[in-house]
Amino acid sequence: MSSSLKDVAARAGVSARTVSNVVNGSARVSTQTRQRVQEAIDELGYRPNLAARNLRAGRTGVIGLAIPELHSPYFGELAGLLVDEARRRSWTVIIDQTHGDAEAERRLLTGDGGRAMDGLIISPWALEAQEVATTARPLPVVLLGERSPQGLADRVAVDNVAAADEATTHLLALGRRRVAAIGLQPHLHNGTAEQRAEGYRSALRRAGVTPKPRWERSVTSLHRQDGARAMAELLDGDDGDTPDAVFAFTDELALGALHMAHARGLRVPDDLAVVGFDDIEDSRFSHPTLTTVSPDKRQIAERALQCLADRIYSPENEVPALDLTIPHRLVVRGSTGPGAQAH
Amino acid sequence: MSSSLKDVAARAGVSARTVSNVVNGSARVSTQTRQRVQEAIDELGYRPNLAARNLRAGRTGVIGLAIPELHSPYFGELAGLLVDEARRRSWTVIIDQTHGDAEAERRLLTGDGGRAMDGLIISPWALEAQEVATTARPLPVVLLGERSPQGLADRVAVDNVAAADEATTHLLALGRRRVAAIGLQPHLHNGTAEQRAEGYRSALRRAGVTPKPRWERSVTSLHRQDGARAMAELLDGDDGDTPDAVFAFTDELALGALHMAHARGLRVPDDLAVVGFDDIEDSRFSHPTLTTVSPDKRQIAERALQCLADRIYSPENEVPALDLTIPHRLVVRGSTGPGAQAH
DNA sequence: ATGAAAGCGCTAACAC
DNA sequence: GTGTTAGCGCTTTCAT
Numbered sequence: 001m002s003s004s005l006k007d008v009a010a011r012a013g014v015s016a017r018t019v020s021n022v023v024n025g026s027a028r029v030s031t032q033t034r035q036r037v038q039e040a041i042d043e044l045g046y047r048p049n050l051a052a053r054n055l056r057a058g059r060t061g062v063i064g065l066a067i068p069e070l071h072s073p074y075f076g077e078l079a080g081l082l083v084d085e086a087r088r089r090s091w092t093v094i095i096d097q098t099h100g101d102a103e104a105e106r107r108l109l110t111g112d113g114g115r116a117m118d119g120l121i122i123s124p125w126a127l128e129a130q131e132v133a134t135t136a137r138p139l140p141v142v143l144l145g146e147r148s149p150q151g152l153a154d155r156v157a158v159d160n161v162a163a164a165d166e167a168t169t170h171l172l173a174l175g176r177r178r179v180a181a182i183g184l185q186p187h188l189h190n191g192t193a194e195q196r197a198e199g200y201r202s203a204l205r206r207a208g209v210t211p212k213p214r215w216e217r218s219v220t221s222l223h224r225q226d227g228a229r230a231m232a233e234l235l236d237g238d239d240g241d242t243p244d245a246v247f248a249f250t251d252e253l254a255l256g257a258l259h260m261a262h263a264r265g266l267r268v269p270d271d272l273a274v275v276g277f278d279d280i281e282d283s284r285f286s287h288p289t290l291t292t293v294s295p296d297k298r299q300i301a302e303r304a305l306q307c308l309a310d311r312i313y314s315p316e317n318e319v320p321a322l323d324l325t326i327p328h329r330l331v332v333r334g335s336t337g338p339g340a341q342a343h
Numbered sequence: 344m345s346s347s348l349k350d351v352a353a354r355a356g357v358s359a360r361t362v363s364n365v366v367n368g369s370a371r372v373s374t375q376t377r378q379r380v381q382e383a384i385d386e387l388g389y390r391p392n393l394a395a396r397n398l399r400a401g402r403t404g405v406i407g408l409a410i411p412e413l414h415s416p417y418f419g420e421l422a423g424l425l426v427d428e429a430r431r432r433s434w435t436v437i438i439d440q441t442h443g444d445a446e447a448e449r450r451l452l453t454g455d456g457g458r459a460m461d462g463l464i465i466s467p468w469a470l471e472a473q474e475v476a477t478t479a480r481p482l483p484v485v486l487l488g489e490r491s492p493q494g495l496a497d498r499v500a501v502d503n504v505a506a507a508d509e510a511t512t513h514l515l516a517l518g519r520r521r522v523a524a525i526g527l528q529p530h531l532h533n534g535t536a537e538q539r540a541e542g543y544r545s546a547l548r549r550a551g552v553t554p555k556p557r558w559e560r561s562v563t564s565l566h567r568q569d570g571a572r573a574m575a576e577l578l579d580g581d582d583g584d585t586p587d588a589v590f591a592f593t594d595e596l597a598l599g600a601l602h603m604a605h606a607r608g609l610r611v612p613d614d615l616a617v618v619g620f621d622d623i624e625d626s627r628f629s630h631p632t633l634t635t636v637s638p639d640k641r642q643i644a645e646r647a648l649q650c651l652a653d654r655i656y657s658p659e660n661e662v663p664a665l666d667l668t669i670p671h672r673l674v675v676r677g678s679t680g681p682g683a684q685a686h
Numbered sequence: 687a688t689g690a691a692a693g694c695g696c697t698a699a700c701a702c
Numbered sequence: 703g704t705g706t707t708a709g710c711g712c713t714t715t716c717a718t
Contacts, residue, residue: 002481004711015689020713030687050459051403052711054394055694062437069423071624076419080412083440092459094405095438097426116393116435224628259628281414285567285602287630347695358705363697373703395695398710 003044012040023048059118062092063308066108066122068100072223072252073280075123078144081301082121089305091118100125100188109135119308125188129155133321140311142304146191154307154322158295160192163328164199167247167275167293170330172207176245176273179204180215182230182257183222183249196249196277215243219253227256235264244272245336251276251283251292258286258335274335288334295328346387355383366391402461405435406651409451409465411443415566415595416623418466421487424644425464432648434461443468443531452478462651468531472498483654485647489534497650497665501638503535506671507542510590510618510636513673515550519588519616522547523558525573525600526565526592539592539620558586562596570599578607587615588679594619594626594635601629601678617678631677638671 005023009016014037021027022037029037040046054060065082067075079095086093094117098104105127108120123144124132132143133152143155171179181200185193201211214237217230227248234243248254254276258268266272268288276283279294303324310319348366352359357380364372365380372380383389397403408425410418422438429436437460441447448470451463466487467475475486476495486498514522524543528536544554557580560573570591577586591597597619601611609615611631619626622637646667653662 005713006711016712017690017714018688021688024713026713028687033687047453049398049711051394051397052694053713055392055398055696055711056713058694060394070413070426071416071420071423073414073416073419073625076416076422077414079419079438080414080440083413083438087439092437093439094435095426096430096436097423224624228628255625255628259630259632262630281567282416282598282625285571285598287602287605289602348697349695359696360698360706361704364704367697369697371703376703392695395710396697398695398712399697401710 003046004049005046008037008040008044008046011044012037059312060116061090062094062117064108064117064120064122065093065095066098066105066120066124067095068098068123068125070095070097073282074250074252074278077280078297078300081298082304085301085305089309091305098125102126105132106135109139109141118312121304121308128189129153129191140308140315142307142311144300144304146195148191148323149321151321151323154311154324156300156304156307156324156326158300158326158328160195161199161202163277163293163295163330164196164247164249165203166199166330167277168200168203169207170291170332170336171245171247171273171275172203172209174245174273174336177209178215178241178243179209179245179247180217180234180243181247181249182217182219182227182234182253184216184218185220186218187220193249200247214241222250222252224252224256224259227253228260229256231257231260232264235260235266245274246272247275249277251278251280251290254290254292254335255282255286258288258290269334269336275330276335279331283333286335288337291333291336292331293328294331296326299326346389348389348391351380351383351387351389354387355380402655403459404433405437405460407451407460407463407465408436408438409441409448409463409467410438411441411466411468413438413440416625417593417595417621420623421640421643424641425647428644428648432652434648441468445469448475449478452482452484461655464647464651471532472496472534483651483658485650485654487643487647489538491534491666492664494664494666497654497667499643499647499650499667499669501636501643501669501671503538504542504545506620506636506638506673507539507590507592508546509542509673510620511543511546512550513634513675513679514588514590514616514618515546515552517588517616517679520552521558521584521586522552522588522590523560523577523586524590524592525560525562525570525577525596527559527561528563529561530563536592543590557584565593565595567595567599567602570596570601571603572599574600574603575607578603578609588617589615590618592620594621594623594633597633597635597678598625598629601631601633612677612679618673619678622674626676629678631680634676634679635674636671637674639669642669 005016005019009019019037021029022034083093119140121142129147129149133149141153143149146160204211219226248257254274261268261272276290276292279292283290283292348359348362352362362380365377426436462483464485472490472492476492484496489503527540547554562569597617604611604615619633619635622635626633626635
């Protein structure tokens with residue numbers, strides 16, 4: 001098997017203590033001894049055993065990342081940024097996909113891993129934010145997304161209501177009046193959908209447009225095919241009152257809607273203007289390119305890790321839970337670009 | 344702090360041994376004792392400490408997953424499947440993004456983690472497969488992708504040459520003769536690009552078409568913008584000899600090419616037929632939908648985990664390294680669909 | 687500047 | 703069926 005600290009000590013003719021000091025660069029060791037120890041380390045190919053180190057230190061250097069789905073572009077991009085940022089801080093990331101399942105979300109929180117991690121970043125779908133916060137205790141947790149833990153834990157999110165309002169207002173400013181929304185999720189008490197719907201409605205009302213229930217389409221999940229299906233429902237309306245604009249609550253939904261619009265022979269943006277939410281990579285290359293709300297994902301990742309670091313390294317600072325709002329901006333592209341002005 | 348096995352033992356009035364047995368369900372324990380212990384566990388909210396368990400058992404229950412980039416759809420989808428499959432086998436996954444950087448790839452192999460994992464799944468970009476295999480020793484490793492470790496470790500991949508040949512042959516069968524390729528990476532000695540180029544050329548030759556250097560476009564990375572740039576180069580050819588078909592080595596490249604073709608006013612598939620590789624979700628909803636080579640990703644994930652499990656749990660079986668070829672199929676969609684027949 | 691030794695929480699070999 | 707005990711490899715007080 002592989003060699004231990006004791007082996008190194010024996011080989012270098014010093015005590016374990018000294019080897020430990022060399023490895024951790026902690027106390028002062030004479031240059032001569034250090035060199036001898038280093039040689040022994042190299043010769044033996046010694047690697048400190050993390051399990052033992054953690055057992056002693058009571059800290060693992062590992063954080064958990066619980067995310068609904070890795071394959072969706074938004075979460076894929078976010079996970080990538082979070083992993084990189086964690087690495088910068090010398091943390092290892094264990095990742096888990098919850099698929100929005102309550103049991104799966106609880107699994108990590110109840111420490112199924114057994115103090116296997118120092119902290120957790122979670123984007124809950126099924127669980128109430130408050131349940132997440134209380135269940136996790138005393139594990140430091142940062143929540144990502146719309147559901148507020150009401151001061152029981154740190155949270156990082158964009159202002160969804162404002163962002164949805166902006167997106168809708170943008171469509172209205174083009175002169176569109178029959179503005180539909182795709183992405184409600186009444187079966188989930190999902191803050192995301194609710195907040196975006198709220199922003200959508202408030203923008204309509206401010207413009208003097210009465211929200212129309214038929215134009216608010218629900219979806220089961222947030223993927224392209226759900227968007228395509230919802231778009232089909234909108235176009236199949238028998239009252240001939242089809243929308244001239246759509247605000248989709250995610251880019252994936254918007255791309256699905258775009259797909260269906262093409263299939264039905266609609267011209268985008270002339271016949272139908274479309275706005276999405278997330279600014280995933282695809283949206284910059286779709287046909288037409290997609291106007292979308294762009295949250296600052298990098299900042300989400302950085303702030304989330306910063307919060308976690310503060311909780312882990314300074315638990316004694318009983319700082320009240322933070323609620324960080326990350327900036328976003330509306331990126332105007334082809335799907336509402338030139339040609340989108342209503343006639 | 345949290346309670347230990349010893350605390351539980353004291354509270355239940357039994358020895359540590361018995362508690363351990365209850366927790367692990369190992370030896371037989373009288374129903375009465377078990378119940379008493381269970382109560383103590385519940386009351387104290389006891390959770391076994393993983394670090395200690397690992398230290399004893401010499402096994403961590405953790406596997407590593409080293410992937411170039413989480414944000415790219417192909418790797419995002421694959422990572423999702425791998426994580427789910429690992430979970431099914433009760434493994435925890437620590438994830439790392441290498442960004443195709445040699446140092447980053449080596450980091451995990453040299454056990455920077457310090458036996459922090461029982462095995463590793465890696466999709467190398469920078470490192471030679473053989474270096475990966477030898478550096479990792481004695482850590483069990485499964486390689487994903489095109490570079491062969493020459494029997495030094497297990498590998499799971501699709502037959503790239505055959506797949507690229509099929510894709511190209513499909514374009515030729517439509518009557519196209521000016522078939523370009525996008526995605527060569529001469530600066531990387533990347534098996535992927537080389538093998539796909541080989542399949543592309545062999546298909547051309549078999550059809551009596553002489554491969555033309557100008558039609559083989561190199562890219563820096565494999566993303567949409569690289570595909571768009573390469574497409575622009577092809578269309579900017581001053582000899583008027585522009586291609587009537589493109590085989591892109593990844594779907595992302597193909598989608599970028601599609602984007603540029605639209606921008607230049609080309610009709611796809613009429614003016615230009617396009618085939619990609621990977622079958623990412625976007626390709627089913629792009630405009631037009633993308634014909635692509637679809638590797639069986641789920642099977643890649645399952646087989647990779649199976650290999651790893653065999654090495655970890657039965658290291659004594661000195662089974663020679665496996666080289667598993669995963670099935671793929673050509674999925675024909677709009678980008679080479681009706682209308683693609685050459686005139 | 688270095689050594690000796692205790693002990694982190696757990697499992698398993700050995701008793702009974 | 704259950705108790706006792708010896709470490710797993712490391713860090714860290716207490717000595718020297």
